[in-house]
Amino acid sequence: MPGYRVLRTVTLLCVVVVFAASTLVSYRRHVETSQLLTVTQKGGGWASSELEFELLRFMHILESVGLGRGAPDELVLRFDLLWSRIDVLREGAETSEVREMAGAQLLLDELQAMLRRIEPRVLSLTQGDTATADQLVDSLIPFEKRVRAFNVASFNGPDAQNRIRRVFELNRLVSISIVGLVLSGTLLILMLIRESSRSRHQSLHDELTGLPNRKFINQHLTAAAKAASRAGSLLGVHVIDLNNFKEINDTLGHNCGDQMLQQVAARLSGCIGPHDTVARLGGDEFLVIQERVKHADSCTRLSRLLCEQIGHEMLLDGTRIYPSASLGVSIYPVDADSVAQVQINADLAMYRAKRDSGVSYRRFEPEMNEVIQRANTLARELKEAIQDNQLVLHYQPVVEFESGRIVSIEALLRWHHPRYGYVSPVEVVTIAEQYGLALELNEWVIRQVCLQYRHWVAEGVETVCVAVNISPSMYALHDLEASLTQILEDTAMSAEHLIIEVTEDTTMRDIESSPDTLHKLKALGVQIALDDFGTGYSSLNHLKRLPVDKLKIDRSFIQDLNISPKDPRIIRSIIGLAESLDLQIIAEGIEFVQNVDDLVAEGCLLGQGFLFSKAVDSARITEMLRSQQQGIPLFQAAEIRAGMAIVQRA
Amino acid sequence: MRASLNVFFVFAALLLTPLAWSAPLAAPEQAVVLSVSGNITETNVPNRADFDLAMLESFPQYDLEMETPWTDGVQRFQGVALNELLLAVGAQGSTLRAMALNDYQATINLDELRDVQVLLAVKLNGRHMRVRDKGPLWIVYPTDSFSAADLPRHQSNMVWQLRSLEIR
Numbered sequence: 001m002p003g004y005r006v007l008r009t010v011t012l013l014c015v016v017v018v019f020a021a022s023t024l025v026s027y028r029r030h031v032e033t034s035q036l037l038t039v040t041q042k043g044g045g046w047a048s049s050e051l052e053f054e055l056l057r058f059m060h061i062l063e064s065v066g067l068g069r070g071a072p073d074e075l076v077l078r079f080d081l082l083w084s085r086i087d088v089l090r091e092g093a094e095t096s097e098v099r100e101m102a103g104a105q106l107l108l109d110e111l112q113a114m115l116r117r118i119e120p121r122v123l124s125l126t127q128g129d130t131a132t133a134d135q136l137v138d139s140l141i142p143f144e145k146r147v148r149a150f151n152v153a154s155f156n157g158p159d160a161q162n163r164i165r166r167v168f169e170l171n172r173l174v175s176i177s178i179v180g181l182v183l184s185g186t187l188l189i190l191m192l193i194r195e196s197s198r199s200r201h202q203s204l205h206d207e208l209t210g211l212p213n214r215k216f217i218n219q220h221l222t223a224a225a226k227a228a229s230r231a232g233s234l235l236g237v238h239v240i241d242l243n244n245f246k247e248i249n250d251t252l253g254h255n256c257g258d259q260m261l262q263q264v265a266a267r268l269s270g271c272i273g274p275h276d277t278v279a280r281l282g283g284d285e286f287l288v289i290q291e292r293v294k295h296a297d298s299c300t301r302l303s304r305l306l307c308e309q310i311g312h313e314m315l316l317d318g319t320r321i322y323p324s325a326s327l328g329v330s331i332y333p334v335d336a337d338s339v340a341q342v343q344i345n346a347d348l349a350m351y352r353a354k355r356d357s358g359v360s361y362r363r364f365e366p367e368m369n370e371v372i373q374r375a376n377t378l379a380r381e382l383k384e385a386i387q388d389n390q391l392v393l394h395y396q397p398v399v400e401f402e403s404g405r406i407v408s409i410e411a412l413l414r415w416h417h418p419r420y421g422y423v424s425p426v427e428v429v430t431i432a433e434q435y436g437l438a439l440e441l442n443e444w445v446i447r448q449v450c451l452q453y454r455h456w457v458a459e460g461v462e463t464v465c466v467a468v469n470i471s472p473s474m475y476a477l478h479d480l481e482a483s484l485t486q487i488l489e490d491t492a493m494s495a496e497h498l499i500i501e502v503t504e505d506t507t508m509r510d511i512e513s514s515p516d517t518l519h520k521l522k523a524l525g526v527q528i529a530l531d532d533f534g535t536g537y538s539s540l541n542h543l544k545r546l547p548v549d550k551l552k553i554d555r556s557f558i559q560d561l562n563i564s565p566k567d568p569r570i571i572r573s574i575i576g577l578a579e580s581l582d583l584q585i586i587a588e589g590i591e592f593v594q595n596v597d598d599l600v601a602e603g604c605l606l607g608q609g610f611l612f613s614k615a616v617d618s619a620r621i622t623e624m625l626r627s628q629q630q631g632i633p634l635f636q637a638a639e640i641r642a643g644m645a646i647v648q649r650a
Numbered sequence: 651m652r653a654s655l656n657v658f659f660v661f662a663a664l665l666l667t668p669l670a671w672s673a674p675l676a677a678p679e680q681a682v683v684l685s686v687s688g689n690i691t692e693t694n695v696p697n698r699a700d701f702d703l704a705m706l707e708s709f710p711q712y713d714l715e716m717e718t719p720w721t722d723g724v725q726r727f728q729g730v731a732l733n734e735l736l737l738a739v740g741a742q743g744s745t746l747r748a749m750a751l752n753d754y755q756a757t758i759n760l761d762e763l764r765d766v767q768v769l770l771a772v773k774l775n776g777r778h779m780r781v782r783d784k785g786p787l788w789i790v791y792p793t794d795s796f797s798a799a800d801l802p803r804h805q806s807n808m809v810w811q812l813r814s815l816e817i818r
Contacts, residue, residue, distance in 0.1 A: 043719065054752065080781035081752050084811065087782065092720035 008191075015187045022180035025173065033170045043094035048154040051089060052147045054082040059137050059144065065125055066133025072125060079115070079122050086112050101159045107150055111143050208258055209265035212279040217287055220277060224291055225332055225339035235332040235339070236290035236299035238306060239346040240268070241354065243324045245284035248316070256316040260323065263316075267309045272302070287343075296331050300363055303329045307360040326354035330364035345369065374420060379435035381417070382428065386437070386444050391415050391428075393448050394615035397624060397634060398467075398586055398608045401596050404633030406624060407606060408465040408499060411449045412615045413441075429471045442474040443483050450491035450498065452618060461622055462629040467499035467529060472506045481520045488524065495525030499550070502528070504536030507546060515545045522547045529586070534574055544581065551578045553604070555589025561598050562591075572602050579603065611635075675739070678702035683786045684770070688747075688817035691740030699739045703786065706730050706772055709738070714769050716792055719805060720784070727790045729771035736760075736817070747816040748789055748809040751781060756807040758789075766791050770812070784810035 058078045064070030086108050089095050099105060118136050125132055154160060204216040212220070221237070228235040242264065249257035261284065268278045268286055275291040290302055310325045328349025332342040345364040353362040385391050394414045397406040413425040432441040449468045456463050474480055488495055500521055507514040507530070518528055529550035530543075534557055557571055578585045587599050590609030599607060612635050613624070624634060675694040680702040687698045694700055709730040717724050746758040768791040772778065779785020788810040796804050 050752070077751060077781065081811070083782040084784055088720060088784075091722045092718065094719035 012191060015184050015191065018180055019184040019188065022177040022184060026177040026181060029170045029174045029177065033167055033174070044096075044098035045154055045160075047085070047088050047095045048098050048151045051082075051085045052151045054078070054085045055140065055144060055147050058082045059140055062122075062125075062133050062137050062140075065127055066130040066137075068128035070127070072127065075125060076123065079119070083112075083115055086115070097159065097163065098154050101150070101153060101157060104150060107143075107146050111147070114139060114143065206280040209262055209280050211265050211269070211286075212277060214279070214281050217277075217279045217281065217289070221289065221339045221343065224277075224289055228291065228332060231292065233291070234293035234296065234299070234334065235342070236288075236293050236302065236329055237332065237339070237342050237346045238288040238290065238299075238303055238327055238329045239281075239343070239350040240286040240288065240306060240310070240325050240327045241350055242284035242310075243326060243354065248321065252316055252319055252321075256319065259316050260314065260321075263314055264310055264323065264325075267312070268306060271305050271309050276302075287346075293331070296334060296363075299329050299331055300361070303327050303361040303363070311360070324360065326350050327361035328353055328364060329361065335364050335366075348372070375431055375434070378417065378420070378423065378427070379431050379437070382415075382431060382435070382437055383440070385415060385417075386440055391444065392617065393445065393452065394617055395452075395466075395621040396608050396615040397613050397621065398606055399612045399635050400606055401600055401635075402605065404635035406464055406628055406634050408467055409621060410467040410469075410501070410608065410615075411445065411452075412469070413445060414615075425469075429469075433471055433473050438471050438473040439478045439483070442471055442478075442480075443487065445469075446484065446498075447487050447491060450487055450493035453493060453497060454491055456622065456625065459622070461625045463497065464625070465497045465499050465527065467501050469501045469531065470506070472503075472509060475502055475506050475517065476509050480517070481524065484521065484524055484526065496527065499527040499529050501531040501552070503531045504533055504538050508536055508538055508542070511542055514542075515547070518547050532588075534570070540577075543577075548583060550584040550586055552586045552588055555609075558587050558589045558591075558595055558599075558607075558609070561595055566598070568598060568602055571599070571604070575602050575604050675699055676705065678705060680704060684812065685814040686735070686739050686741070686817070687814065689741065689743045690817055691742070692738065703772060703778070706735075706770065706787075709734055711772075712767065712769055714767070714771070714790055714792060716790075716794070718790075718793075718808070720810075726775050727769055727771035727788070728773040728776070729769045729787075729790075732768040732770055732789070735770060739817075741817045743817045745818040747818065748807070748812055749814045749816070750809050751811040751813045754809060754811075756789075756809050758807050763791065766795055781811060787812035 058075075058081075061070045061075050061078045065072060065075050089099050089104075089108055099108065118139060121132055121136060125136070204212060204219075206213045224235055242260075245257065245260070248260055261280070264286065265278065265280060268288060272278055272288060272290070277289040277291075279287045279289075281287050288302070288306065290299060293299055307325060307327050310323050312322075314321050314323055328346045328351070330336070330342045330345035330349060332339050335345050336342045345368070348368040349362040349364040352368055353360060356362070392414050393411045395409045395411055398408040398410060399405065400407045413428055415423040415428050417423050428441070429438075432438045446468050449466050453463060453466050470480065474483075484500075487493070488498070502518075507518070510517075521528060527549045528547065529552055530546070530548045531552050532554045533551045535554045551574070553571070553574055557574065561568065561571065575585055585604045585606065587595070587604050587607035588609065590596060590599075590607045590611045592611060595609075595611070596607070599605075616624075628634065675692045677694045678700050682700040683703050684701040684706065685698050686701070690699060692699055706729070711728055712731055714727045715724055716727075744760045746760055748756045748758060768789065771788040771790050772786065774783065774785070774788070779788065789808050789812055791804075791808070793801055793804055
């Protein structure tokens with residue numbers, strides 16, 4: 001590239017120099033020609049003939065005066081005019097060529113000297129003084145011949161001939177320089193056209209691999225789709241993404257990474273047909289457009305071939321590697337009506353291929369789109385669902401093992417979607433976060449929980465604390481404290497009965513400000529529970545700084561207790577940790593009586609799970625609380641120990 | 651080529667012109683150096699207006715500095731503005747026939763020179779010109795107002811040893 005650039009610059013410079021020189025030469029030659037033709041030839045020739053003419057007229061008047069006919073006044077005028085003619089030839093640019101002819105200077109000098117010598121006699125010549133007049137004429141006769149010769153020479157002499165020759169020569173030079181002008185001008189225009197086509201090529205091609213780029217593809221796909229529609233053929237779009245390319249870059253260096261991309265580009269280019277196009281979309285992503293396809297099968301055949309070709313052994317700076325790629329293919333117009341959608345489909349299929357181990361290529365299937373469509377539909381309808389109270393809260397009791405009493409209730413979000421049915425809280429929260437509905441959703445949930453609590457109080461039902469889950473962005477991006485303050489005020493909820501559950505991961509998102517955030521919440525009077533504890537990576541130091549009241553052990557640790565041989569060491573250390581930090585422990589996901597026994601043995605006294613109750617609707621949990629009010633605990637460990645089956649009051 | 655015109659004299663010319671035009675033309679007292687004939691209203695001899703050098707020098711005098719193809723180096727010409735002279739003789743017409751002592755002739759289109767200060771020079775570099783020095787009168791005007799193609803034509807109209815003018 002640099003070599004080419006130097007060459008280009010040098011060529012350009014040369015062309016410009018030739019152009020400029022040709023212009024200059026052409027101009028100067030032209031000026032010289034004009035000068036020769038108009039001034040020198042005309043002016044010089046005129047001046048020399050005038051000299052001869054004035055000399056003859058002066059001699060003529062001399063004779064006339066001598067013969068008594070001419071007037072002395074006229075004689076003086078003619079003398080002066082002749083005199084002036086010598087000076088005309090002596091100075092000025094117009095006559096420079098003539099006076100430089102051989103012998104010219106001498107002639108002028110001698111003629112002037114002669115005029116000077118005869119001047120007194122000319123001025124004093126009287127009419128009829130023939131003798132003096134004749135003498136004067138005689139003294140001028142030698143000059144008559146010389147001036148005549150000079151005049152003829154200025155018209156026809158070697159200098160004049162040279163001037164004529166010079167004019168023709170100049171004309172030839174002008175012609176040459178005009179050829180130079182035309183050639184260099186043409187060359188300049190050609191270079192301009194070439195440069196503009198090069199820069200157009202550059203804007204549409206990838207520098208590293210020389211393949212068309214995304215911009216090119218965007219233009220070309222539309223055209224190719226039109227052509228396919230016209231011809232009634234199919235159009236295959238293959239999206240190819242290298243696997244583990246980042247590792248190649250990280251371990252072998254970016255130079256090797258670039259080499260790999262170039263080799264992959266070469267391999268892809270090597271196995272496509274004459275009507276197909278390979279492009280690099282960016283990074284390690286390539287795209288192949290397969291045109292004039294008759295059957296969908298040939299698309300998958302090409303997909304397989306492309307994957308195979310990429311998969312061959314490759315040498316990068318002496319290092320042997322075995323590349324692999326994930327490929328997704330979608331076919332226009334079979335898979336979608338628009339070619340843009342086909343490209344998205346191919347992308348989806350590629351990601352599916354990447355996710356499924358052992359598969360290198362996937363043909364797009366409609367269900368791949370459903371995941372995305374579902375998310376879009378849910379997001380669109382979630383807002384309405386929140387506003388129309390389509391969402392409901394279910395409640396799961398937290399039970400004190402020993403007494404079997406409900407000590408608190410965790411509110412859980414439920415959405416029964418008219419089309420998709422039950423939508424899990426995880427999915428709802430994820431969608432709310434992705435589509436910017438987190439604030440609205442979280443506020444709705446907290447308000448709903450507070451209203452439920454206030455309802456129990458109003459109904460005179462025994463009340464326990466209610467816990468609500470806060471989603472990550474509510475915690476990190478929005479002003480949770482302000483929302484809570486407003487809701488507590490609106491619903492007249494007693495803050496100490498509200499438990500805010502944040503996951504360990506959520507608090508880890510912004511380690512620095514987490515303690516502050518939580519302290520502000522604590523200042524409102526609410527309790528704070530750390531949810532899913534043990535799955536995150538919080539350090540003891542971080543944990544110590546957080547003003548939490550409760551730890552909720554993640555269900556996965558409880559499930560571990562069901563595996564034999566049992567290994568309670570992790571549970572034990574979590575409980576030990578909680579005790580040392582003076583935190584209340586709640587176990588999640590309790591399914592078996594044995595779990596309760598094991599947890600009690602380790603010192604955990606509270607828990608929730610299917611053993612006690614799944615999350616139930618508002619009416620059912622109210623019923624449970626009423627039973628408890630009447631002295632009937634939800635769970636009776638004694639009964640179970642007596643050999644009864646799992647107790648779960650219907 | 652550089653032309654410089656004396657601004658003061660332009661104003662002076664504006665003031666004097668009506669006087670010069672209305673006053674009857676005096677007769678020359680010395681040798682006649684210029685005869686104007688043709689389509690004119692003011693005369694001092696039958697059908698003609700003759701001028702001696704003193705008459706010409708009684709007109710406002712202007713300067714013009716320039717180079718010419720017939721001289722070496724920058725020359726300073728001094729003389730009468732042609733348009734003022736033509737006004738003084740009541741000239742009607744746009745073509746001027748200039749004749750030299752040696753019967754050289756040039757036809758000058760005055761319309762072409764409307765924006766150019768044409769001078770009848772009576773002095774060159776501060777001195778009167780003898781016939782031997784291309785005098786006594788020389789038609790000059792700044793040639794830098796013309797293109798290279800027009801220049802030769804104008805240069806051949808700059809008649810030296812001028813003797814007479816004929817208005818047509």
